[in-house]
Amino acid sequence: MKRKIAKIGAVLPLFFLSTSLSAQTIFLSSAADLLPYAMILVVAVLILGAVYMISESFVRMEARELGVDTKKNNFSIMPTSQEMFGAKVEGPAAGQDIIYFKKGFDIKLEGSADYNVDDNVAVSTFAIQPKNFIGMSPIPKVEVEVGDEVKAGDVIFYDKKRPAVKYCAPVSGEIIAVNRGTKRSIAEIVILGDKEISHRTLPQFDLDNASRQELVEYMMENGAWAHIRQRPYNVVADPEVKPKAIFISAFDSAPLAPDLDIIIAGRGKEFQAGLDVLNKLTTGKVHLGLNAKDDDVSPVYADATGVEKHWIHGQHPAGNVGVQIHHIDAINAGEKVWTLGVQDVATIGSIFLEGIYDAERVVVIAGAELNQAKYVATYLGANMGDLVNNNLKHDHVRFISGDVLSGKQKAKEQFLDFYDDQVSVITEGDEYEMFGWLVPQTARPSISPTFLSNVIGAGGYVANTNTHGEGRAFVVSGQYEQVMPMDIYPEHLMKSILVNDLERMEGLGIYELVEEDVALCEFVCTSKQPVQEILREGLTTMMDQE
Amino acid sequence: MGLLQFLHKIEPDKKKSPFLHTLYDGFFTFAYAPNSVTKSGTHIKDGMDLKRTMFMVVIALQLAYAFGSYNIGHQHFAALGLHESFLSGFHLKLTYGLMKLIPIFLVANIVGLGIEFIYAAKKGHPIEEGYLVSGALIPLIMPPDLPMWILAISIIFAVVIGKEAFGGTGMNIMNIALLSRVFIFFAYPTYISGDEVWVSGILKEGTEYVGASYGMIHGMFDWVFSGVGWSTFGEGGMAVADGFTGATPLGLAAKGGWAAVTEVYTPAQMWWGAIPGSIGEMPKLFILAGAFLLIITKIASWRIMLSMVLGAAVGGLLINMWGANLFMEVPWYYHFYMGSFFFAMAFMATDPVTAARTETGKWIYGFLIGIVGMVIRVLNPAYPEGWMLAILFMNVFAPLIDYYVLEANVARRLARVKAKPESVVEAEPQLSVSEH
16 A cells, blocks of 8 residues: 555656656746746645645555544644644643644624622522423413412423423522513513522432432422433433433633633532433433633533543634534434533532522623623523623613524513523614725624734624625525534535425434534624524424424 | 715605615615614624625726726737837727727626616515626626627626526526626627637728727827827728737647747737737736735635646646647646636636535536636637636536535435444443442
8 A cells, every 4th residue: 555655656746847847948038937837836736735635545544444543643644734833732631632623713802701700790580481492382381370489499380291391490589470472472480589599408319329210300300401401403301312422511612701610610519410410311421521722721620520521622613512512422313412501510410419409600791882791690590681780881782691693682671591601792783884895994803804803813893783784695605614613514504404305404414503503604604694593494394303 | 974864865665666776775785884783693793795705806806907908909009010019009008998898898787787686676685796796707708899789698698597597696507707708609609709809909801900990089089199299099990010810829829839829929928918818818917916815815715726727737738648739739837828717717717606615526626627628728629718618517517516525424424323333322321320
């Protein structure tokens, strides 16, 4: 094999040299005559490159036949580009196996929070919102009535399709409203929180001796189950399923996202207890994705046991659990994996460790329109208006539960969604801009080098909600791939969804994606296509097939 | 803002006059980025939109426009043996060139955009920017003396059959600009091929070439020029210079190989583009500058450009090895001097809508254009240039290339399942506390 490569490698350049030297009509009268030499050089480099690539893949094929993992070791003749030019990794990730993502894009927005947690923000109302759970019936069975006093951990409602999974109150207090949405669906069950939260005492559970079935039933009964989400589709986990693995991402790379080290600070024990529980639920491993760029990873994650740690290095969406799953143990057709946020793990841990349903949340309140962006200690489902009270520079803003890419727009009197740990506040961009498409009056984030501020890598953009252009058909190609560090063709997947081609959707990897994984594609889209909406449409179609 | 209020005031009613409203909307969104905000999905959007994308291509074409319009005049006067040095008679050449180019540009855009507006109004969607680039490209790929009615018919064909029938911008299968050119090529071949059409204002009378007589507008300019003491157009109708052929380098090469080309044109002339040909296709350096702009702004795919160079080189090499006639013996690297390779590479092959849309597909697509184009250029007896037909040919095959790239992706996904040992999937969870 090697000899063959050497032969090809030696013969081709010789061939090229001979053709170029045999060119008899060499003239050197002007700079224009350099063109043939330039072309010869370009082509020679290209051919050598091709030879190099082919020989390298031969080596790799050989290695694979011998059963060596070619992804982990560098079999190339040359050092990898990462070794040569890549960011030098310091901190705890140094020397570890690191998964590098070359694709992606960090949207650097103004208004990130200081590194301290404010626990004096008074939030009076909290809500649990059935619509946060994908696939739930529009009118779940509500167990409480307006005026009832509940304790944290009391059952609030359950889905009639799956009555065993209970959804519990995050705080203690009085039920003050059951707000309904369209067609009498239940939108919010609002609790006026007590000053001092009292918890329902949960029955003891013997984790060491119980069967998996007993564990699942205990978790469903006591509110833990709703915190586990299942892929494909991002639904609440199916108790009948034994997932092939459970994934937790210990960092969030979205714009203005919270530092998950701060969010978990002081809850290390609960987090570890949660991990121990999760280990009993899967047939495979519990995977924890860690940020290789972070030179000070919280010991809660770094010292966690019973998990397989993976160091991830890259721009957004590197922190998305879906991208990590794709590179660690991708979801194939028919397979299920579960995912959790770090605070969800801690909440589960608290049930087993302390016997209470502790839905305490540290959330980040960020955005350039705030007087002070900060972390706030509160509880799950906190009121948006209370969180940003007296903290706004002006009123013409949009509140978002979650990040600016995949979060949900909320009114001031609405509430943070179940799985979210971030409130983003950005200006509404409903203003006309003269020749705004050609000469923008403010710097704006973009992957396009036609904006100078992106070429020089400036940050601190004050983004607004303007669409910066109108909807068009797909025109520009290769944009989605530029920000998608997965072996997936998002544009073609979207097209297969639009024409409802189920086989193609499955083949192109729809099971591996949820909205947040394609949010960046939607952001960069020149044609302003609603990529997340299209994906959900496809996921719903696939769900209906099952 | 006063202007904005005024524009809002004159907005035509959408129901009463849909055409006017579409027109208004098109110009309004050109002047003002709309105030629409995100509704679902991402709350912020990239600043890039289709208008900006298309406009970058138009900017990249400007040098070719500037050179092309001047070169029309230069070729005209050089053929007559007047002002033979490139810069002498600057005002005459520029005036002459612009008088040729401006009507072509106006007809190309009025006809094309007109059709676009009508369809947009009928379908009730906003005017899409696709024709902005087509309308800038079409004048550059036409011979300078093309009759306006042929130009108009070709554009009607390209836009109606090639684009609107498929659903408008983003939906077309074949490159609009090339489609309009190929229409002329097959319907009115004498206007776009041969040795006679590439130099403006030269007529063939019997076997003799003579300059055409100038019109009234030339006379008006003469009045101005003579007033400031500059040289003038005169009456026209004079005989051509000795040795004038009107043939393009490729036309010469097809007959007598590289030696025949260098008898008439120096490589420097071909490199700078001071040769007869389509209006904007010759200035290699300026076109490469445009290509460079498109690459650094990531508007056009460098993969397609590079693989097309590679394909043309490999195709040229193979043809050299065959070497059955003089044209085949032209060294492969000299092929880059002749014809419109770089223009086709930078602006035609890279049209994202009609090119392959996967990154792997782009390598294959560009490479095959290079090979096929070279084959058509050298082996086709009727017409010594190949990029137009090669690109249209590969436009048709681009979806097929993408199909196989996607099939490979599907196959990788299936292979992942097979690679997995069965036992892992079926294993029971451990029930005792795992050893940490």
